Amino acid sequence: MNQIKGRQSTKFEKDVYILGCASVVGQKEGEGPLGDNFDKVVKDPMFGKKSWEEAESEMQAIAARLVLEKCQIKADDIRMVFAGDLLAQSIASCFGLVDLNRPLYGLFGACSTIGEAISLGAMAVAGGYANHVLSMTSSHFASVEKEFRFPLAYGNQKPPSSSWTVTGSGACVISSEKSNVKITGITSGKIVDFGLKDSQNMGACMAPAAADTISQNMADFDRNPGDYDRIITGDLGKIGREILIELMKQKGYDIRDNYLDCGMLIFDSNTQDTNAGGSGCGCAATVLASTLIPKLESGEWQRILFVPTGALMSKVSFFEGQSVPGIAQGVVLEYVGKEK
Amino acid sequence: MNQIKGRQSTKFEKDVYILGCASVVGQKEGEGPLGDNFDKVVKDPMFGKKSWEEAESEMQAIAARLVLEKCQIKADDIRMVFAGDLLAQSIASCFGLVDLNRPLYGLFGACSTIGEAISLGAMAVAGGYANHVLSMTSSHFASVEKEFRFPLAYGNQKPPSSSWTVTGSGACVISSEKSNVKITGITSGKIVDFGLKDSQNMGACMAPAAADTISQNMADFDRNPGDYDRIITGDLGKIGREILIELMKQKGYDIRDNYLDCGMLIFDSNTQDTNAGGSGCGCAATVLASTLIPKLESGEWQRILFVPTGALMSKVSFFEGQSVPGIAQGVVLEYVGKEK
Structure with missing residues (x-):
């Protein structure tokens, strides 16, 4: 049995691996302590697009392409995508992943979404429903300020307890193929x-x-x-x-x-x-x-x-x-x- | 193999059943052609609450309780819940299901969400990760008009191609236990x-x-x-x-x-x-x-x-x-x- 009896956890009996990962971030993240670790740092906060939402979608598209490249697989090798974001009706994911042309299960778990995407992705692979799935999420400082807080031009001051939304997209290929x-x-x-x-x-x-x-x-x-x-x-x-x-x-x-x-x-x-x-x-x-x-x-x-x-x-x-x-x-x- | 090679479909090798279902709707749905089929028709569009969003959450809570009753199982028997709705950041589900106190995977698939919830629920049960899962969604005419369209008091006219959002919540228990x-x-x-x-x-x-x-x-x-x-x-x-x-x-x-x-x-x-x-x-x-x-x-x-x-x-x-x-x-x- 995969489930641990009477509890909330699952122990996977079949092997399921993280075949590879990719990360795309904005300039501020690139200047932070982990700056050298990211695969791609994009200085243009618009990612070449006309709106913050499109920028975030583009960031997801870049992360998806990058992780496929790093894993040396094609989009067609991905059986299902598990993705979500913070925007209303998950539009960053919906518009970012349309060109990938793969089956999508859209998620909402707020900032826990990558945990949800990996959990469901691992269940799908360990259950034999997929050889490779793509689990990914994104957020963009400006699209999230617009969604939840104040217009950027308002220059609102934030209390010390507040957080700074990361501009970044992270993607993992979860797979039955062995990795470390x-x-x-x-x-x-x-x-x-x-x-x-x-x-x-x-x-x-x-x-x-x-x-x-x-x-x-x-x-x-x-x-x-x-x-x-x-x-x-x-x-x-x-x-x-x-x-x-x-x-x-x-x-x-x-x-x-x-x-x-x-x-x-x-x-x-x-x-x-x-x-x-x-x-x-x-x-x-x-x-x-x-x-x-x-x-x-x-x-x-x-x-x-x-x-x-x-x-x-x-x-x-x-x-x-x-x-x-x-x-x-x-x-x-x-x-x-x-x-x- | 559960997956059909090179395709988009999954054929479940292990048995997975719909143990039971429940439906809760508003007055208009109750007056429609399927009126007698619903488990519960609630005439108060506010469902006893103070806002449309809380009303929708309450409707989910009622549907969840009802399906557990009909299946003669307890909330604790539900290993995971797969749920989502149309509101920004899925608040109908988040606030409607908190008292159920079960692990939740939040979904967004717009009006396809019940299909997504049943698909992932069936994968979870057939994969051996759960004996019972709860798959459910909701929408409320007034919360959705507010989210996507015009204030109700504005009395906006709708074109013939437009649709009328159903006030209703449907829930299914997906299970390894046999049913018809x-x-x-x-x-x-x-x-x-x-x-x-x-x-x-x-x-x-x-x-x-x-x-x-x-x-x-x-x-x-x-x-x-x-x-x-x-x-x-x-x-x-x-x-x-x-x-x-x-x-x-x-x-x-x-x-x-x-x-x-x-x-x-x-x-x-x-x-x-x-x-x-x-x-x-x-x-x-x-x-x-x-x-x-x-x-x-x-x-x-x-x-x-x-x-x-x-x-x-x-x-x-x-x-x-x-x-x-x-x-x-x-x-x-x-x-x-x-x-x-």
Whole structure:
């Protein structure tokens, strides 16, 4: 059985690998601490297009082409695409992926979307429904400011708890073909609502969901934090990080020593004015593709728990006074170089 | 192998069933031709809540509770939920399903979402990742008018090609437990863009995607239209219907005799002033749950091809002059009463 009885996690019995990854980011991300790791840094924030939304779509198209190239496969080899983004009705993905001409399952998991895309992609491959699938997401600073916040020209000041949306698209080919990195399990995330309403402090809104998924992963797989080289959340940022560490301590797990957050890795908040850290679907996806997977490919890390986090809200839900629930999707990735 | 080589379809090798369904609709749907078939007709369009969005969430919560009751299972028996809706950032699902407290994979496939939810749910069950999953969607006339069109109080007139969004939520439990209705295959849909830009004629925008998925299904499974008791699209309506029949003829298939469209079944457009027909994620989902599945359960139909259709667009993509691409997800459902 693939499912772990009575729990929320799946242990894949059939082998499923990350065949390759690609990352495309904007200038600011290229100037950050991980700048050298990205496959492509595009200085033009419009990506040669006429609107922010088209720019984001173009970024997805570039990332998709790039990952196919790196994996030396053709679009036709992709059986299904799992993709989504933060824009209303997922238009970045819909318009970005139309030319790929492959079957699409559109997703929405807010900034946890790459975790959802990898989870479903791994299920599809391990279930024998596909040899190769493409799992990808994107976000663009300007399209997201327009979608959720204020017009850029308004020059709105942001509180220190706010995050900076990453301009980036990350894509992975998940495959039955062997590579050095195996997806060995997933922990499917629940919506967790602590009733917080501050959309400028999404780290705090998402931390309870991250704690829920991580502790569930430990229980389901009978592991401790030390069984992972790193536990890596999506975009909790500085404040969410501290809350997560505290919540995990209350659940009996000390993760302080091996815990990282993609939102804190991608920018240097001291010099890049990004407040609590990076966020957006593209944050976890580009950090995974550029930095985390290579460390697994080389064997520097043996096993990580990757936990992209999402804040579930819209302009409308915010204006109607709703809370901002969180969700976090867990993926266990392992180095299996020796198997090859 | 589950996948049909070089094609877009999956034939499930392991048994996967629709254990039960539930449908909740509004007053207008209750007054339509299928009125007696729905499990619950709620006359209050606010569903006892303060906003249209909360009303839609409440409708999902009711549908979820109802299907669990009908299947005589508990929420804890559901391993994963696959759900989505038409609102920006899927807030109807996010807020409607939080109290269910089960792992969620959020989807966006516009009005094709129930097809996507059933496809992924069937993959999860057939892959051994779950014994029971919940696949569901919703739409609400007023929340969707607000999201995509005009304020209700404006009293905007609609062209004859426009559709009327169904207020309804449909939910299915997909299961490894035997029932009379089996999901035997799926055809994963591609985005198809004929460049049409009229969001008030979504039937025309979606018909090419429906033709693509249906003809692909015929090719992949080596079937003809006559091999299905009915081929049933989601919400093409009067105009889309004629286009689909013509496009299929061009591809060498005559579907006129056994073709139905959920959007044309749910309302009587002559007396209910619904123009081209019903639409919305709730349209295909409630017609499936209330009318199509019962005909398979009883053996009146032996095999159908259910093809929910989606128009991929947002307010922003429309205002930026983008086209309205379509997508259609195919699901093959069969009566297997004798197996029981």
